[in-house]
Structure formats: structure tokens, C-alpha cells
Amino acid sequence: xxxxxxxxRYKITETGRQVTLMCHQTWSHSYMFWYRQDLGxxxxxxxxxxxxxxxxxxxxxxxxxxxxxKTENFPLTLESATRSQTSVYFCASSARxxxxxxxxxxxxxxxxxxx
Amino acid sequence: QKxxxxxxxxxxxxEGAIVSLNCTYSNSAFQYFMWYRQYSRKGPELLMYTYSSxxxxxxxFTAQVDKSxxxxxxxIRDSQPSDSATYLCAMKTQNFVFGPxxxxxVLP
Numbered sequence: 001x002x003x004x005x006x007x008x009r010y011k012i013t014e015t016g017r018q019v020t021l022m023c024h025q026t027w028s029h030s031y032m033f034w035y036r037q038d039l040g041x042x043x044x045x046x047x048x049x050x051x052x053x054x055x056x057x058x059x060x061x062x063x064x065x066x067x068x069x070k071t072e073n074f075p076l077t078l079e080s081a082t083r084s085q086t087s088v089y090f091c092a093s094s095a096r097x098x099x100x101x102x103x104x105x106x107x108x109x110x111x112x113x114x115x
Numbered sequence: 116q117k118x119x120x121x122x123x124x125x126x127x128x129x130e131g132a133i134v135s136l137n138c139t140y141s142n143s144a145f146q147y148f149m150w151y152r153q154y155s156r157k158g159p160e161l162l163m164y165t166y167s168s169x170x171x172x173x174x175x176f177t178a179q180v181d182k183s184x185x186x187x188x189x190x191i192r193d194s195q196p197s198d199s200a201t202y203l204c205a206m207k208t209q210n211f212v213f214g215p216x217x218x219x220x221v222l223p
Contacts, residue, residue: 033211042203042215043159058210090158103149104211106158 003027006091006107014115019078021110023091031094031101032074033058034066036087037109043090049074050096081114088112118142121204121214130223134191138204138214141185145206148180150189153201153216162202163189194221 004025013019025032034046035058045058047066055066063085065077074093078085088111092104121138128134136150147166151159163178165171171178177190187206191198198221204214 040215043213045210048210092158101207101211103147103161103164103205105161106151108158109156111156 004091004093004105004107006089006110008110009108010111012113012115013081015081015083017081019081019112019114021076021078021089021091021112023074023076023107025072025074025091025093027093027095027105028071029093029095029105030071031096031104032068033092033094033104034064034074034076035090035092036060036085037090038087046076046089078112083114086112086114118212119204119206119214122217123215125218125220127220127222128194130194130196130221132194132221134189134194134198134219134221136189136191136202136204136217136219138187138206139185140187140206140212142206142208142212143182143185144208145212147207148178148187149205149207150176150178151203151205151213152198153203155200159203196221196223 007022033048035043044060049055049068088109090109091107094104095102119140150163153159168180168182175192179188201216201218203216
């Protein structure tokens with residue numbers, strides 16, 4: 001099915017471990033985004049990518065690494081997980097037309113718990 | 116002051132009621148305005164997308180933008196229990212900024 005899929009849906013890990021969250025979209029959207037959603041903060045942008053091999057920091061990038069070797073994939077890595085990174089992570093994508101980003105479309109999230 | 120403010124609720128209404136959800140913002144450069152619906156344990160789903168001041172209607176949903184007051188609203192007519200969700204407003208210039216969301220419960 002066309003759309004945006006995230007994996008895993010749920011993950012439990014320990015502090016200090018490396019964790020990679022996967023995101024795959026089938027729309028060929030040029031833009032992809034990673035957000036975290038926490039109570040009281042709403043959605044906060046971690047990183048985004050305008051195209052393959054182009055990434056940029058968002059509001060809360062510390063402790064995270066991204067890559068985008070292919071247009072359809074945008075993995076997010078926590079290099080050494082900390083408890084403060086326990087959250088729900090959403091990946092999103094959007095097309096760019098007439099010089100403007102279209103609204104974002106979201107995956108169903110990864111619920112990450114760090115013990 | 117946060118860029119986008121939204122009453123977190125929860126807001127409980129009886130089935131069939133008209134629901135009004137609101138956001139205020141501080142950045143006059145915002146040009147595009149969106150409303151998303153988010154069910155529990157799901158991702159946000161785009162409901163409405165508008166650029167200009169005024170009203171935009173889609174079925175039971177009406178989005179209203181007042182740029183002079185920096186205020187946007189989403190109205191839901193004939194609310195249904197299936198409308199129970201969290202509603203996020205969003206707006207953008209170069210980047211997207213989301214409100215924290217309002218939890219809505221429509222009681223049968």
C-alpha cells in the first residue's frame with residue numbers, strides 16, 4: 001500500500017544502547033521529517049531532509065543522527081539512548097510544489113521506552 | 116510565549132453538538148494553516164489545509180482563519196463519537212509549527 005510506514009511500532013531498550021528507527025515512504029516525496037511527541041510539548045522537530053543526502057537540524061537534534069541515502073528512506077538513530085529520549089517518534093513526508101512545502105503526512109509512530 | 120497556543124482540554128460534548136476548537140499564534144509570518152486529527156496510538160491525519168483568511172468548508176468541518184487577530188478555529192457540526200480524538204493545529208512559513216493539541220470526547 002502507498003503511504004508512510006514506521007518500524008518498529010514499539011521498542012524497549014536500555015540506556016547507552018544504540019537504537020535505529022526506520023521510516024519508509026512510497027509517495028516519492030522530497031521532504032521527510034522526524035518528530036517526537038511528548039505530553040505538554042506537542043510535536044517537536046528533530047531533523048528533516050529536503051532530498052537524498054540533504055539533512056538539517058530541527059528544534060531538538062541533540063543525541064540523534066539521521067541519514068538519507070535514498071529518497072524513500074529516512075532512518076533515525078539514537079547513538080547512546082538516554083531516558084529523556086523515551087517518547088513517541090513520528091516520521092512525516094511532504095511534497096514540494098510551486099516552491100512551497102505541501103502539508104505533511106505522518107506515519108503511525110514508534111513508541112520508544114528507554115529503561 | 117509559545118509560537119502556537121492551544122487549549123489542551125479535555126473537551127467533552129454530547130453527540131450532535133457543534134464543536135469549536137481554537138488556536139492562537141504570535142508569528143504574523145505564518146501563511147499556511149492546517150488542522151490534523153490524531154486518534155490514540157496513531158499518527159496525525161490531515162483534515163483541513165488553508166492559506167487565506169476566511170472560511171473553508173469540507174463536509175461537517177469548517178476551518179476559519181483570522182490573520183488580523185492571529186486566530187484560527189475548527190468547527191465540527193453534528194459531532195459523532197468517531198470524532199473523539201486529539202486535534203492539532205499547525206501553521207508554517209518555512210517550517211511547520213504545531214500546537215500541543217486539544218483532546219475531544221464526543222459522548223453518545
